Amino acid sequence: MTALDTRSGTGPADTRAAGPLRRRIPELLHDPAFRRYWTGQTVSSLGDQVTLLVIPLIAATALHADAAQMGYLSAAGYLPYLLLSLHAGGWADRYGHRRRMMIAADLGRAAVLLTVPFAWGAGLLTLWQLYAAVLLTGALSVLFNVCNPPLFVALVPADQYLRGNALINGSRAATYVAGPGLGGLLVQLLAAPLTLVADALSFLASALFLRRIDPVEPPPAASGKGSTAEGMRWIRRDPVIRAALLGTATVNLFTFVVSALFVLYATRELGFSAGLLGAVLSAAAVGTLLGAALTGRLAARIGVGPAFLFGLVAFPAPLLLVPLAGGSTGGAALLFGAEFLSGIGVMILDITAGSIFAACIPNALRSRVQGAYQAVNFGVRPVGSLLGGLLGSTLGLRPALWIAAVGAVASGLWVLFSPIPRMRELPEPEPAPEAAPAPAGSTGTGT
Structure with missing residues (x-):
């Protein structure tokens, strides 16, 4: 019996006995735990693509940023990866409970992004707040990303790693196609800052799907000097x-x-x-x-x-x-x-x-x-x-x-x-x- 059979009760035998449409669905998506994980990742990625378009639009149109300020905004998105990744990885391995940390990171990113439309509605939005929002969401993304690989291997059998990565990256590729168009449409229908609500909702959806799975994660590593x-x-x-x-x-x-x-x-x-x-x-x-x-x-x-x-x-x-x-x-x-x-x-x-x-x-x-x-x-x-x-x-x-x-x-x-x-x-x-x-x-x- 495979790990997939143990978790969901739907293995290859069930797939063969199912109808033609079910057999067309990748085997991993028959597993409820992986399906929820994959769905949360896809929804979150779609929201990210919307935000990649909208944040620069807010800076350029609502806050009239110049070229140098736009460069600072772009750099702010990458700075947390450079400064925090080593420490976040060490913390995640020592603490364990990666799924909980990913949920906390999703909720934190949603809360941070929602401050932008609220401040805009109150007439208080500034470039400094936009810089802070990008930095904080970047820092929480670092934490989410270092926790993600242990969760993936806890959900996917070793002989399905290629298929699992193909599903995750394939849906991410689909969001590259749909995300900018959706972002542009939302900006046309709403003001650009209000469009960030869509990304905040995507993070809430990701947290909800993660909340509904409970894989057996690797135990926390023994901490020691130099572990970071x-x-x-x-x-x-x-x-x-x-x-x-x-x-x-x-x-x-x-x-x-x-x-x-x-x-x-x-x-x-x-x-x-x-x-x-x-x-x-x-x-x-x-x-x-x-x-x-x-x-x-x-x-x-x-x-x-x-x-x-x-x-x-x-x-x-x-x-x-x-x-x-x-x-x-x-x-x-x-x-x-x-x-x-x-x-x-x-x-x-x-x-x-x-x-x-x-x-x-x-x-x-x-x-x-x-x-x-x-x-x-x-x-x-x-x-x-x-x-x-x-x-x-x-x-x-x-x-x-x-x-x-x-x-x-x-x-x-x-x-x-x-x-x-x-x-x-x-x-x-x-x-x-x-x-x-x-x-x-x-x-x-x-x-």
Whole structure:
């Protein structure tokens, strides 16, 4: 009997006996616990996509922010990942009860976002409050994210990691398509600050779905001196996750160089209208849907490790088309292709990476490793944006885009000579040794 059978009473035998429509539903979604978890993640992701559009709109239209202030607002969203991820991971592993912390993070994010429309309605909204809201929701998102991997492996059997990650990332890809359009519609129907109520409700829905599941979580790790940094030390020792971090951090650094320059390049050098630019950018979301559908078959054919390496290269390689773009018509076709193909690649990368992490990271260190990985992987993003501005202003937009695209493709070299390309199947999860008890008087928070 599989873990799926034990939890829900609906296993493969029940699926075979069911009707044709039921057999079309992925096996994991027959399990009520995973279905609730997946639904909460999907609803929350949809709200996030709305907020990604609405927060800058509020700053620009309601608060008349200038370019520098918009940059500060963007940086505020990433700062908590850089500053808090290591500590959040250590706290989550020592405290345990990750599901409770995720519920608390959801409720906290809902409360923070609701302060914005209330302050706007009272005529008290300022940029400083918007900065504070972005920082606080970012900090709570850090906590939510480091608690999420242990919950995923508690809900999903090891032989279903790829399918589970495909479902989570596939629904996330769908929100990339629907979210901006929904956000734009809500802004048309309501004032932009009131649209944040939709994201607050999505967090409340996520908390409700999490409240209705009760998986058997890994026990809290034994606390000890240096436990906060243990995730980074473990990554340094493990050749698989170390190579994955170096590869994904490098690709993030250089793709954020491209992101920082893309709109300026498309509008200033290629003469794109806002409508044409929006159509080009939407191609990436469509590509992610296709990538989510293809990843399982690709991993089954070539192996999960080679599929990861393929995604790491296939995500940035189409960006080489961006500096090749010339006139408006040909340029639109090249940029459309670049965004679409890059969307396929990033979804292959995300799904295989999540599955490899679920199989390779020990339960006792899972949140700490996630925190360390997140600190580096998200921390390089604002660095990439700043580097893009520097390269674009000193070398010009097209040379800067060439450097960024080539650098991003080269990220695959970190993985090429690691054990990952030889990983045909996901390894059996390995338990981590418990940390030594903390010395008398130790708080367990040292680094």
